[in-house]
Each structure stands twice: as structure tokens, then as C-alpha cells.
Amino acid sequence: MSRISRRDAVLMGASVTLYLSVADGGAALATPPEAEAEIAKFTGGKPAQDGKIAIDLPEIAENGNTIPLAITVNLPMSADSYVSDILVVADGNPNPGIAKFHLTPLSGRAEVGTRIRLAATENVIVVAKTSDGKLYSDRKQVKVTIGGCGG
Amino acid sequence: MADKPRLKLPKEAKKGDIIEIKTLVQHPMETGLRKDASGNAIPRKIINKFSATFNGAPLFSAELEPAVAANPYLQFTAKVDQGGTFRFTWVDDDGTVTTAEETIAVT
Numbered sequence: 001m002s003r004i005s006r007r008d009a010v011l012m013g014a015s016v017t018l019y020l021s022v023a024d025g026g027a028a029l030a031t032p033p034e035a036e037a038e039i040a041k042f043t044g045g046k047p048a049q050d051g052k053i054a055i056d057l058p059e060i061a062e063n064g065n066t067i068p069l070a071i072t073v074n075l076p077m078s079a080d081s082y083v084s085d086i087l088v089v090a091d092g093n094p095n096p097g098i099a100k101f102h103l104t105p106l107s108g109r110a111e112v113g114t115r116i117r118l119a120a121t122e123n124v125i126v127v128a129k130t131s132d133g134k135l136y137s138d139r140k141q142v143k144v145t146i147g148g149c150g151g
Numbered sequence: 152m153a154d155k156p157r158l159k160l161p162k163e164a165k166k167g168d169i170i171e172i173k174t175l176v177q178h179p180m181e182t183g184l185r186k187d188a189s190g191n192a193i194p195r196k197i198i199n200k201f202s203a204t205f206n207g208a209p210l211f212s213a214e215l216e217p218a219v220a221a222n223p224y225l226q227f228t229a230k231v232d233q234g235g236t237f238r239f240t241w242v243d244d245d246g247t248v249t250t251a252e253e254t255i256a257v258t
Contacts, residue, residue: 065221067220077230090218093218098219099213099215099216099219100214102211102213102214103227107229109230111226111228112213112225113224113226114213114224114226115223115224116218116219117218
């Protein structure tokens with residue numbers, strides 16, 4: 001039986017870390033087609049504007065199994081015009097969908113919070129739709145140390 | 152779902168206030184992606200829908216996917232112009248429906 005010296009073990013560890021960080025960097029670049037399709041279903045293919053959305057997520061999550069997420073859309077909630085739907089997707093999970101929220105003028109504010117699972121370091125994309133058909137979108141990356149979708 | 156859902160909202164408010172409502176229900180939110188010790192897939196079992204009404208009128212609802220964490224927690228707001236009853240409903244993949252109610256006094 002060959003023995004692994006301490007020096008070898010350290011080197012092996014370093015190369016694994018390097019490999020993982022390269023893989024993560026690659027995954028974070030473009031929105032994969034599954035997530036794009038989920039967004040297109042929600043928007044009807046129409047472009048969304050930037051801004052109006054505040055996404056509150058930790059920059060680094062040690063445990064991908066439960067990550068607090070809060071979303072605020074800075075738009076009025078009147079009977080004539082209100083934020084009616086909010087879509088949340090992730091671009092690196094086995095399935096892109098996370099949740100869809102439906103709000104009403106009774107909501108008073110466009111503010112929702114929940115806890116989500118992320119499999120790896122990836123982007124969380126939020127798209128908000130108003131009752132009069134305007135679309136807004138924003139995204140935020142979360143660095144995940146231990147993924148939350150596995151078995 | 153043996154445990155009662157947990158609700159957190161004020162007992163009273165002033166007319167026109169926007170209040171915060173927090174709900175949590177005990178549920179594993181099994182993703183369907185995990186395997187048990189002998190390698191068999193554990194079937195998906197999640198809360199897939201939540202809804203809230205105030206005095207019977209739709210207030211807020213959510214469609215949830217397996218990417219929502221176990222014991223799904225939801226936080227949202229309500230503008231209260233009169234007292235009344237909030238009613239909350241959770242729907243499980245297997246069709247089980249859990250409900251809870253809470254009243255608020257508005258002055």
C-alpha cells in the first residue's frame with residue numbers, strides 16, 4: 001500500500017480547489033437555456049427593464065439548503081397599477097424554477113421573503129410584472145460553499 | 152404535517168397600516184432528486200401552493216418549486232383598512248390541504 005505524504009495531500013487538495021473554482025467561474029457566465037425558457041414563459045418573450053427591484057441575499061452562503069431571500073419591488077401598489085407577479089429562478093440548480101409570487105393591491109407593498117435552496121455558486125434572477133404589463137428584472141450571485149439540492 | 156403552521160402578524164393595527172405577515176409550515180420539501188441509503192430515488196413531495204386571503208378576498212399566493220427550503224417560510228405584507236380574518240392555505244403534492252386563520256382588529 002502506497003502512503004500519501006503530507007506534502008502530496010496538500011498538493012492534491014490545492015488542485016481540487018483550483019478545479020472547483022474554475023468550474024464555478026464557467027457556470028456563472030451565461031444564463032442557461034432552461035432558465036431562459038422559464039423566464040420567457042413568464043414574460044411572454046418581452047424584454048424586461050433593469051432596476052426597481054432590490055434582492056436581499058447573502059453574498060456567501062455556507063449552507064445551500066436554506067438561504068434567506070427577500071425581494072422588494074419599488075413600485076406603487078394601487079388598484080390601477082400594482083406589481084402582480086414575481087418570478088424567481090436560479091441559473092445553476094437542477095431545475096431553474098424557485099417560486100412564483102402573486103400579489104394584489106391589498107398587499108400594500110411589493111415585498112416578499114422566503115428561504116431557498118441553491119445547488120452551487122449561481123445567479124438568482126428575479127422578474128417582476130405589473131398589472132399594466134411592465135416588466136423589470138434583476139439578478140444577484142450567491143457563492144455557495146455546500147450545495148443544497150443533492151443526495 | 153402534524154405540527155400546526157406558525158403565524159406571526161400583529162393582533163391589532165391602525166386603519167391603512169401595512170402589516171407584515173410571516174408564515175411557516177413544517178414540511179420536508181422533498182425534492183425528488185435525492186436517493187436513499189440503498190440508492191432508490193426518494194419521490195418528490197413538496198408544498199406546491201400557498202395562498203392567503205383577507206375577509207375572503209385574495210391577498211397573496213405563491214407557487215413553490217423544490218428549490219424552496221424545507222419548512223417553507225413565506226413573508227409578505229397586507230394593507231388593512233378594516234378588521235377581519237386572514238386565512239392561509241398550504242397545498243401538498245399529495246393533495247393534503249392545511250389551513251390556518253388569524254384575526255386582526257383595526258382601529
